[in-house]
Amino acid sequence: MPSSSSGSAGSSGSSSTLAEAWLRGIAVNPSAGPGVQLRLLRSAVRAAWEPLCEHGDLPQAVVEAVLAHPSPQVRGAFARNHRADPVHRGRLAHDPDALVRARLAGGPRPRSDRVVPLPDDALVTLLTAEDRPGHDPLVTADEIRQELAFSGQIPPSFPHRMTGHDRSELRAYAAGYWHWLTPAERETLRADPDPAVREAARLRRRDEDxxxxxxxxxxxxxxxxxxxxxxxxxxxxxxxxxxxxxxxxxxxxxxxxxxxxxxxxxxxxxxxxxxxxxxxxxxxxxxxxxxxxxxxxxxxxxxxxxxxxxxTWAQRDALDRVIGCGADQIGVVARSFGEPDPGWYADCAASGDPLLRRAAASRPDLPADAAERLAADPDPDVRHLLACNHPAAPPELLLEAFLALPRQRAHLRTLPRLPRTGLRHLLGHADAEVRALAAGDPTLEEPPVRLLDDPDAAVRRAAAANPRLPGDLLARLLEDPATAEEAAANAALTDTRLHALLDRAGVPEGAAAG
Incomplete structure (x- = not known):
């Protein structure tokens, strides 16, 4: 690691603007090691915290530092990290700051209709929390529960488990899912020893009465x-x-x-x-x-x-989700609390009707052999729904969907199977989002120097972050405030060079900044 005696951004002639740009870029640099990431958490430049904590794929040591960080901004950003293990995010259910808990309840970013659920203990904590007497929070416990209800982080199995929970308020909560409970679970709630639970069950009589x-x-x-x-x-x-x-x-x-x-x-x-x-x-x-x-x-x-x-009614609802719209409008199909039998989806996958095959393609647990057939389906909406929803969709299909579905690109970019290499043929594509994807290809025969002057800012940023850029050009880009952020995100920069930039930016190696 470079010596901390290296000049700060000010003493080396680098402007504060340049230093902040470096920190934001380093925060999303895929080659940054834990030592670099921990130093970013010690920076007083808060602009670097959110990209690091909300978007970074963080190792365990950095996760622990984030969860223990004194700033709610850091913890709140991590609460939205779609790459983070829900078990780690779920620990923030006990956070003392209501805004952090609200961000956790709101779910990861970018928003998706399919989210990995939070652990039961985190859900229980958020659902049973109460506001402190005499305290006027910026976000109330009820508002946090409302965020959670629409976040997709509650699995369909959760209300069933809550019908027998020790806490009566959770049994009353389960009554809110009356339509999806089994007859035995409903009867249990009707006969609950707690009058509040029985009242919650009575109020749901209108579902049947x-x-x-x-x-x-x-x-x-x-x-x-x-x-x-x-x-x-x-x-x-x-x-x-x-x-x-x-x-x-x-x-x-x-x-x-x-x-x-x-x-x-x-x-x-x-x-x-x-x-x-x-x-x-x-x-x-x-x-x-x-x-x-x-x-x-x-x-x-x-x-x-x-x-x-x-x-069945569950089959009707499943078809409602895919009929009348194309794959770009449908995208990721959310889990339902009442799903058809898996065998029905398998039958749909073999159907001659493309609308039934679209329903099958929306299932992430469709058997591998059926998914393989649908990946080569003659109907593009079938193929593209499979790309958006099935974890085994082949990389070439994900790229096809990326080209065809502009509305779904934010989701597709989060998928590790989306090709990031072999994209030379797309460098001149008319769509700037496609050019930006190609500009980041680290296997290009020639560095994408001409795209540094592309009319689209996202393409220029992707080109500046390409590790194929010559070292002298990358060094010049780092000194230009217009390109410094993207250049600092370049994976060709070693930890040694990243630490040197942190030294020049005046980032300490001591205790975390508050």
């Missing part, structure tokens, strides 16, 4: 009304009133509890959007399904013909 739902149904148009009519038990009186008024008909057509007489009438409604929802239902008889398969509207016919009988 049409009269209870009718009593709770607001008359005005609002989200609670739409939610009840979309997913809870529907009485004949409520269905008749909706039909007579022409209100909430798509919700009624979707709802699995809608009475049969109402379904029959909705199937003949003039609005094709209503009929599409009817055509997707799992409780249709052969006659009604056959009639919808001959509907004058193409979307209705497609929905009726795609999914043969017998059907």
């Amino acid at each position: 049409p009269e209870a739902m009718q009593a709770d149904l607001p008359d005005q148009d609002c989200l609670p009304r739409r939610t009840l009519l979309y997913s809870c038990a529907v009485s004949a009186a409520v269905a008749e009133a909706c039909l007579a008024a022409g209100r909430d008909l798509t919700s009624l057509a979707h709802n699995r509890y809608t009475p049969a007489f109402a379904v029959q009438r909705l199937a003949r409604h003039p609005d094709p959007e209503v009929r599409v929802h009817v055509a997707a239902r799992a409780d249709l008889g052969p006659g009604l399904l056959a009639a919808l398969a001959e509907d004058p509207d193409e979307r209705v016919r497609l929905r009726a013909r795609t999914h043969p009988l017998p059907r």
Whole structure:
């Protein structure tokens, strides 16, 4: 390591702006060792903390330093690190700073519909936390719970485990997932010794009891009304009133509890959007399904013909996630609390209908032989959904998807199987995001010097970080404030050179900065 007697950024003539640029670049340099990363945590330049802690693939020693760091900014950035082990991130559930806990509850960045769940102990801590009496936090415990609920970090199995938890508030929490609980689990909650749990179970009666739902149904148009009519038990009186008024008909057509007489009438409604929802239902008889398969509207016919009988509601919901949109709009398909049997997905993978194969391609646990077939599927949406969702999607397919799906590139860049080499043929691509990917290829025969003048800033940054750049050119880029950050991220820089830059920036080797 270079001597700490090396001049600081100021004494060596380097500006504060240049020093900060180096620190931000070093923070994301893939060749930076633990010693370099630990020194960054000691820097008073906070701009380097977030890229290091939120985006870095950190070794254990650095993780421990981050978790023990006095600054909530450091710990909060790590709470969002998608590369970090959820067990390590989960330790922040006990963090004294509410904003750090809120960042943990909000989930990793970039956002994704498929996130590795937090451990149960972290979830329990966040779900049962209470605000300190007399303390007015910037983020309340309830707000943190709301963040967690929509983060994708709660696995579908968690509510089932909570039905038998020692803490009554977690058993009451499990009642909120009433629709997905087994009959035995529901009965256990109804007979719970704690009155608050029994009350939580009683309030969910409207999921099954049409009269209870009718009593709770607001008359005005609002989200609670739409939610009840979309997913809870529907009485004949409520269905008749909706039909007579022409209100909430798509919700009624979707709802699995809608009475049969109402379904029959909705199937003949003039609005094709209503009929599409009817055509997707799992409780249709052969006659009604056959009639919808001959509907004058193409979307209705497609929905009726795609999914043969017998059907389940979970299968209906799985198809809802992939029908009507292309792979670029769908991308990563989130886990559901009620998934079809894995065998159904395997059957879909072998189907002659591309819409069923798209459903199969969205499953990350699809068997390897089925995934291999879908990787060569003639339907591009099938292939690209597999690329976004299956961990065994081949690298060449990931690159194909990267080129075809602009909206999904942020997610695809997080996947280690996305090719980062062999990209010379893409250096002149019309799309700047594609050129930027190619500009970072460390195996290029010639360094991407011309891309240092590319009109797109992201391409210029990627070119400056390419380890194929000549050493003298890299040295010049490090001294130019316009390119110093990207040059400091260049993997060709050894730990010795990175430490030298830290010396020049005045970064100490002592205790962490607060």
